[in-house]
Amino acid sequence: MTFPTGTPAFTLEQVVVRRGGSVLLDGVSCRIPGAACTTVLGPSGAGKSTLLRLLNRLEEPTRGTVSYRGGPLPGWDVLALRRQVTLVAQQPVLLTGTVRDELRAGRRHLSGARLAELLERVRLPAGYLGHATADLSGGEAQRVCLARALAVEPRVLLLDEPTAALDATVTAAVERLVRELADDGVTLVLVSHDTGQARRLSDLVLVLEDGRLVEQGPAGRIGRLREGA
Amino acid sequence: MSPAVPSWPGVAASAALVVLTVVVARRGRLGLTRDITVAALRAALQLTAVGAVLLLVFRHTGLAGALGWLALMVLVAGRMAARRTGALPGTFRTATAAIAVGTTASMGVLLVLGIIATQPRVVIPVGGMVVAGAMGATDLALIRLYDEVRTARPAIEARLSLGLAAGDAFAPHRCVIVRTALLPVLDSARTLGVIALPGAMTGLILAGVDPLTAIRYQIVVTYMLLAAACLAAVVAVRLSERALFDDAHRLRPLPGRRPSS
Numbered sequence: 001m002t003f004p005t006g007t008p009a010f011t012l013e014q015v016v017v018r019r020g021g022s023v024l025l026d027g028v029s030c031r032i033p034g035a036a037c038t039t040v041l042g043p044s045g046a047g048k049s050t051l052l053r054l055l056n057r058l059e060e061p062t063r064g065t066v067s068y069r070g071g072p073l074p075g076w077d078v079l080a081l082r083r084q085v086t087l088v089a090q091q092p093v094l095l096t097g098t099v100r101d102e103l104r105a106g107r108r109h110l111s112g113a114r115l116a117e118l119l120e121r122v123r124l125p126a127g128y129l130g131h132a133t134a135d136l137s138g139g140e141a142q143r144v145c146l147a148r149a150l151a152v153e154p155r156v157l158l159l160d161e162p163t164a165a166l167d168a169t170v171t172a173a174v175e176r177l178v179r180e181l182a183d184d185g186v187t188l189v190l191v192s193h194d195t196g197q198a199r200r201l202s203d204l205v206l207v208l209e210d211g212r213l214v215e216q217g218p219a220g221r222i223g224r225l226r227e228g229a
Numbered sequence: 230m231s232p233a234v235p236s237w238p239g240v241a242a243s244a245a246l247v248v249l250t251v252v253v254a255r256r257g258r259l260g261l262t263r264d265i266t267v268a269a270l271r272a273a274l275q276l277t278a279v280g281a282v283l284l285l286v287f288r289h290t291g292l293a294g295a296l297g298w299l300a301l302m303v304l305v306a307g308r309m310a311a312r313r314t315g316a317l318p319g320t321f322r323t324a325t326a327a328i329a330v331g332t333t334a335s336m337g338v339l340l341v342l343g344i345i346a347t348q349p350r351v352v353i354p355v356g357g358m359v360v361a362g363a364m365g366a367t368d369l370a371l372i373r374l375y376d377e378v379r380t381a382r383p384a385i386e387a388r389l390s391l392g393l394a395a396g397d398a399f400a401p402h403r404c405v406i407v408r409t410a411l412l413p414v415l416d417s418a419r420t421l422g423v424i425a426l427p428g429a430m431t432g433l434i435l436a437g438v439d440p441l442t443a444i445r446y447q448i449v450v451t452y453m454l455l456a457a458a459c460l461a462a463v464v465a466v467r468l469s470e471r472a473l474f475d476d477a478h479r480l481r482p483l484p485g486r487r488p489s490s
Binding site: 019056057058059060074078079080082083086087088089091093095105106107145148149152 | 383384386387388389390391392394401477478
């Protein structure tokens with residue numbers, strides 16, 4: 001399931017998120033295109049993860065609206081929405097004992113062939129299906145989490161710092177996968193603090209600072225990317 | 230030969246044990262003299278008052294009075310559990326409902342099947358044990374639930390992010406919590422009579438009942454405590470789940486204070 005290229009997947013209008021006296025997002029308005037890769041850049045505490053969690057309703061805005069495919073998020077059946085808009089957290093969280101069960105966490109009935117295909121997609125051999133999740137390295141665990149998210153066939157994949165804990169080789173493999181997914185019509189929104197990654201992957205970059213959207217546009221037009229900041 | 234039940238002079242003489250405790254506390258500079266004295270006096274006064282009220286209930290109110298007494302115990306137990314686990318939202322209602330369900334089901338079976346007599350002198354002490362068992366399981370369930378939700382938030386949100394409903398996302402944690410809450414009652418059932426003689430059986434033997442008759446009561450007590458604890462723990466967790474998640478299947482933030490164990 002994909003979006004026609006250029007159609008906004010999400011529209012945020014004057015979104016404010018306050019939690020316990022802190023303002024996490026402060027009047028953010030933007031459009032996130034479908035079938036493209038959008039990177040949310042910014043320093044720690046800028047509100048990047050909060051923005052990501054708004055998109056599949058793990059967070060609710062205090063003020064303002066978030067729309068998905070033209071309709072306000074609260075109008076969507078939240079479970080159906082989350083099957084379309086799936087989030088992979090920064091720290092890989094494994095939920096079951098084996099890789100096979102892990103891939104079936106969101107969708108129980110998956111054939112062996114489909115499971116092998118999912119592993120292949122994240123550059124892991126099919127032999128890993130029987131592996132205990134406790135034995136996976138950090139990079140393998142992150143890729144299994146990605147495959148688990150892909151198993152529910154989302155239209156939108158939200159990735160929170162997907163390569164933060166990975167070495168250069170695995171990072172390159174995950175970046176290739178991200179690009180492939182975007183080219184296949186999946187909408188990707190990823191949080192990163194890596195300007196190089198934003199430059200390599202993004203069709204659109206949103207820059208957050210202290211909860212405010214301070215810059216947005218194609219990677220080539222973002223000042224701090226040109227400066228290599 | 231001394232009597233099976235202590236006389237009032239015997240009770241007064243047992244206060245020597247309180248004096249002994251106070252002496253040990255003072256010599257050890259434990260700073261507990263006042264606490265020990267107040268606790269000992271309070272226990273005596275409370276039990277005297279309860280004994281007097283129970284005498285009235287036994288003589289004049291019948292089964293209705295006994296059930297009313299049990300209802301009062303359930304409310305008090307709910308309040309105690311809520312005090313200990315008050316960091317979770319709506320704990321008084323949750324704990325009271327859980328204890329009430331465990332107690333009603335266990336006592337209902339015992340009374341409807343005619344396993345115990347409907348006299349207040351039977352219903353109240355047996356019901357008291359059931360309420361205490363249900364309260365213990367509720368306490369443990371709510372404390373463990375709080376810890377589980379705090380530590381397992383990323384796993385719960387990972388399941389929610391895959392489109393699982395709140396109940397499904399919480400299911401593996403529910404099992405862990407209920408199992409933990411049932412451990413004491415299961416352990417106690419496993420070691421029954423081996424490590425220590427249980428309370429109901431001890432009481433009957435002290436009152437002159439022969440051991441083979443006393444164990445019949447104890448077996449029934451063990452089964453009813455298992456049922457009461459299990460039901461109370463399950464209800465406590467199920468009701469708490471409703472407070473933990475909002476309508477959008479989102480895990481609410483928890484307050485920072487851990488319930489006291």
